[in-house]
Amino acid sequence: MADEKKFAGYVCTGCGLGERLDAGQLETTATRDGKMQSCKQHEMLCSAEGVQLIKDDIANESVTHVMIAACSKRAKVEAFNFPEVAMTRANLREGVIWVRPESDENQETTQEMADDYIRMACAELKSMSQPSASGEQTLNKNILVVGGGITGMTAAIEAAAAGYPVHLVEKSGKLGGALGSYYKVIPTRSPYDAPAENPVPGMIEAIEADDRITVHLNSTLAKTEGAPGRFNVEVATESGSSETLSIGAIVQASGWKPYDASQLPEFAHDKSADVVTNHELEALAVAANGGPIKRPSDGKEIKSVCFIQNAGQCSDKEGHLSYFSGVTDLVSIKQAMYFKELNGDCDTTILFDNLRTPGAGGEDFYRAGQQAMVTFSKGIASEVMPGDSLTVKFEDKILNEQTEMVCDLVVLATGMEPNSGPDPYAQLMVDEAEDEEEKAKAQAILENAPPSILNLQYRQGTDLPHLKNGFNDSHFICFPYETRRTGIYAAGPVRRPMDAQQARDDATGAALKAIQAAENAGLGRAAHPRSGDLSFPSFRKEGCTQCKRCTVECPFGAINEDEEGYPMYNESRCRRCGTCMGACPVRVISFENYSVETVNQQIKNVEIPEEWDEKPRILVLACENDAYPALDQAAQAGVEINPWARVIPVRCLGSVSLSWVTDALNNGYDGIVMMGCRRDDDYQCHFVRGSAMAAERMSKVGDTLDTLNLEPERVILHEVAITDVERAPQLINDMAETVEKIGLSPFKF
Amino acid sequence: MxxxxxxxxxxxxxxxxxxxxxxxxxxxxxxxxxxxxxxxxxxxxxxxxxxxxxxxxxxxxxxxxxxxxxxxxxxxxxxxxxxxxxxxxxxxxxxxxxxxxxxxxxxxxxxKKQPTAEFSQIFWDNLMKKGRVNELKLGLSMYFKDGFGQGVKNAMANQKLGQNMMKAKRMNPMEFFGGHSVKDLSGFQSMVKKAQEIEEGNLKEAK
The missing domain is CATH 1.10.1060.10 (Alpha-helical ferredoxin)
Known part of the structure; x- marks a missing residue:
């Protein structure tokens, strides 16, 4: 910034801060140690008057950097919102007075804590600048929807209705997808008592009538490059022609494929034409054309039918789907009611083990099936014997007996498999496999990779990463709707198994997220979870060794490489977690307001008392998404924290630079506690792999401790959830006890 | 059958x-x-x-x-x-x-000999006679349902209970002789008969 910097501090004395702390001394600390050019007190800084005080200084005194010593940075964010300046917050309320008991003997350490937090905030402020957008792109409102099934059509209709031009790309020659060829759908409106009319034909009409939607049939994506706000997508048609579209954000609705029932030899799907899957039954119902459904083998009217639930799903058996497809019980009820509707007095039996009917009307629909005299038998089918009539052998789970029934048609309720592209991390899974069995599994996934759908020109692969069982999902609690590729939203059964109504809801959400992504990209702002963040990473080229760790470790595949091997950041793909910053061995990556230096300065500006003072210092690096809020909540609940702790919030544990740990130890800190989110399979990290990367990097910290001749217990890394309100402070207090046991660090000067 | x-x-x-x-x-x-x-x-x-x-x-x-x-x-x-x-x-x-x-x-x-079923039948027959339950006769019918010898045994076993009930005026031995009925016994009986006819009719229809 060319303009002169002006630093101003503000100390709030409200919420009991004035009574518990010596505000005069805090002011002195800010100006003398923190080098603030001015420092003011206010009895309630978050009030309109207090905020005005700061605003006036920014306007009249050309203040460019603001240090606010008041509550946690997670509190009063609306009041303390000054986008035109750089700002830090010293957490004196949740960080100090609420976690320390009010008594004379504690007064000295409490004041020391507060003074340290002021020094830290001032030092941080000194080494940061106010973030601003890079101006990398302009607003591009075009939304690309990949897949013309019910999900894709809904996303297209919704985005167009919101005023955004849509390109809808469909691989086949017509819109409608799997559902398009179905007889009827699960009811979506009260009273939920009968299968409902298929909405697809109406939707196709609506799309054809909408001039904001451009449909590309018989087309696939040959190439997708760029970033949100400036995607260049090459759409290739079957006939060989292609066109390039400029796109703001993408919805991937590539849908699902039915499970291959030939993998279930016990149910004779391949031996008898009268054993069909639920997917295949729809065609029979459509073919009946309003009359009774006929048997495929001999065209005879069906008088009795048996549905076998969970065929090849919810099972650990080889070749079966290990998960439940969520909707297949509702589908069987729906199809059983086809028979009640079309085939008169047809006997319909549903053999179930666990009948699950999710959704608002699920239970009502189940009752409607029972009212219609569909027989629900709790039993597990073991074999279907083909013949003129089919015999289904099953175990009756209520009457505890092996029994059998004879019927004209058997319907297998098989599951849904995602129609996703290859997992970009499949190779990584092979490399990282811990044992042979895991390696073989990963190798099989790698070798049987499906063809690419998006053909992304990303450093980290062509498609969206998989979460479980090949679905393009991401952690739904930490990341509602987000995938691990910014600006590309998976919707519908490619994300998880779901029915048509769920897919429509999902598509609507994804369309809105895509619009948000396009708009955010236009303004240079981050997507969830650091929504609205303008800071973005940049690197010092002369220091970069082209080691590629940042490009490999970015959890969002945001970073490409140029021809010389230097990183290219793609601001609008970036989630601003700082995992690249933590990865960089030469510390050249930084954000305007978050860098190796901003944290290092905080570490260095904590006053380290002499050894004989017997006042240890414990550095706590807490993830701002879970651990830091947990500590805030603990403070609200009045849980005590040891007075030696100094807590620094970090964007993600993945952004933690090993140099912070070594510098802190060299500076005389006695212990370091790092708190990140749960990692690996059931991760809760907002940046997916940040916490896992941190754990990986910190596993090498032992060598550093060895060279310094320090005890390994001094550095510890914990997984902390946002609900760990009691545990998070306890982990800090445990470290204080450890330090007491092993003694103070010898590195005090 | x-x-x-x-x-x-x-x-x-x-x-x-x-x-x-x-x-x-x-x-x-x-x-x-x-x-x-x-x-x-x-x-x-x-x-x-x-x-x-x-x-x-x-x-x-x-x-x-x-x-x-x-x-x-x-x-x-x-x-x-x-x-x-x-x-x-x-x-x-x-x-x-x-x-x-x-x-x-x-x-x-x-x-056969299902105790609840037997009791239900005895209760019903008792009720139909006078339009109200005659407890003394109901008890005796239960005692003697498996024959005279067993009935005497049952009665002797509950002798004390019976005496105490009489002392406390909870049981009137005179009820043994006829017993009293509801006010309009024939009305009651024709009401029940009608109900039975309706039920039988329903079943016949089902036939």
Whole structure:
């Protein structure tokens, strides 16, 4: 910034801060140690008057950097919102007075804590600048929807209705997808008592009538490059022609494929034409054309039918789907009611083990099936014997007996498999496999990779990463709707198994997220979870060794490489977690307001008392998404924290630079506690792999401790959830006890 | 086997659920059972039943006609209403149990010497005579239902109880001689007769 910097501090004395702390001394600390050019007190800084005080200084005194010593940075964010300046917050309320008991003997350490937090905030402020957008792109409102099934059509209709031009790309020659060829759908409106009319034909009409939607049939994506706000997508048609579209954000609705029932030899799907899957039954119902459904083998009217639930799903058996497809019980009820509707007095039996009917009307629909005299038998089918009539052998789970029934048609309720592209991390899974069995599994996934759908020109692969069982999902609690590729939203059964109504809801959400992504990209702002963040990473080229760790470790595949091997950041793909910053061995990556230096300065500006003072210092690096809020909540609940702790919030544990740990130890800190989110399979990290990367990097910290001749217990890394309100402070207090046991660090000067 | 039973077997051949729907009081609820088993778990006498309610419902759907109508399980119901209070689907389970018991008795399929069934018959016969229950005679009928010798034994065993009841004016020995009736006995009897006719009519229709 060319303009002169002006630093101003503000100390709030409200919420009991004035009574518990010596505000005069805090002011002195800010100006003398923190080098603030001015420092003011206010009895309630978050009030309109207090905020005005700061605003006036920014306007009249050309203040460019603001240090606010008041509550946690997670509190009063609306009041303390000054986008035109750089700002830090010293957490004196949740960080100090609420976690320390009010008594004379504690007064000295409490004041020391507060003074340290002021020094830290001032030092941080000194080494940061106010973030601003890079101006990398302009607003591009075009939304690309990949897949013309019910999900894709809904996303297209919704985005167009919101005023955004849509390109809808469909691989086949017509819109409608799997559902398009179905007889009827699960009811979506009260009273939920009968299968409902298929909405697809109406939707196709609506799309054809909408001039904001451009449909590309018989087309696939040959190439997708760029970033949100400036995607260049090459759409290739079957006939060989292609066109390039400029796109703001993408919805991937590539849908699902039915499970291959030939993998279930016990149910004779391949031996008898009268054993069909639920997917295949729809065609029979459509073919009946309003009359009774006929048997495929001999065209005879069906008088009795048996549905076998969970065929090849919810099972650990080889070749079966290990998960439940969520909707297949509702589908069987729906199809059983086809028979009640079309085939008169047809006997319909549903053999179930666990009948699950999710959704608002699920239970009502189940009752409607029972009212219609569909027989629900709790039993597990073991074999279907083909013949003129089919015999289904099953175990009756209520009457505890092996029994059998004879019927004209058997319907297998098989599951849904995602129609996703290859997992970009499949190779990584092979490399990282811990044992042979895991390696073989990963190798099989790698070798049987499906063809690419998006053909992304990303450093980290062509498609969206998989979460479980090949679905393009991401952690739904930490990341509602987000995938691990910014600006590309998976919707519908490619994300998880779901029915048509769920897919429509999902598509609507994804369309809105895509619009948000396009708009955010236009303004240079981050997507969830650091929504609205303008800071973005940049690197010092002369220091970069082209080691590629940042490009490999970015959890969002945001970073490409140029021809010389230097990183290219793609601001609008970036989630601003700082995992690249933590990865960089030469510390050249930084954000305007978050860098190796901003944290290092905080570490260095904590006053380290002499050894004989017997006042240890414990550095706590807490993830701002879970651990830091947990500590805030603990403070609200009045849980005590040891007075030696100094807590620094970090964007993600993945952004933690090993140099912070070594510098802190060299500076005389006695212990370091790092708190990140749960990692690996059931991760809760907002940046997916940040916490896992941190754990990986910190596993090498032992060598550093060895060279310094320090005890390994001094550095510890914990997984902390946002609900760990009691545990998070306890982990800090445990470290204080450890330090007491092993003694103070010898590195005090 | 009664004629009625034969007729019903003929009519509903393979669909016992439909037979139950048509002929058993509250039988149309059976199909709504979702097999959660809360009724069986809630029944205080459940462990003495051969087939708890959940199982009976399943047997009905599985066409196990002889087993259902021949079991004495539904006769074990004490009408505590725990199952009705707890059934998440709101099935009137107690009433269905009584309905099944009545149906099996009507078809002549109830087990001989089933104590609840025997007591019910004695109670009914006693009630019909005077339009009200004569407790003294009801007790005596119960004592002597298995023969004279057993009756004397039963009476002697409860001798003290009987004496105390008389002392406390809880039992009037004069009731042995006729006993008193409701005000309009013939009115009562014709009312019951009419109700029976209606029920018989329903079954005949079902035939």
């Amino acid at each position: 009664s004629d009625l039973n034969t007729a019903m077997i003929e009519k509903y051949r393979s669909n016992f659920l439909k037979e139950v729907e048509a002929n058993v009081e509250e039988g149309e609820w059976v199909k709504m059972c979702m097999q959660c088993g809360v009724c069986s778990g809630s029944c205080p006498l459940g462990k003495h039943w051969d087939h708890p309610p959940q199982e009976i419902f399943m047997m009905i759907r599985a066409n196990k006609r002889d087993e259902v109508l021949g079991t004495d399980s539904m006769w074990m119901c004490t009408s505590c209403y725990n199952c009705i209070a707890r059934c998440p689907r709101g099935l009137p389970i107690t009433h269905i149990m009584h309905g099944l018991a009545v149906y099996s008795k009507r078809l002549g399929l109830t087990q």
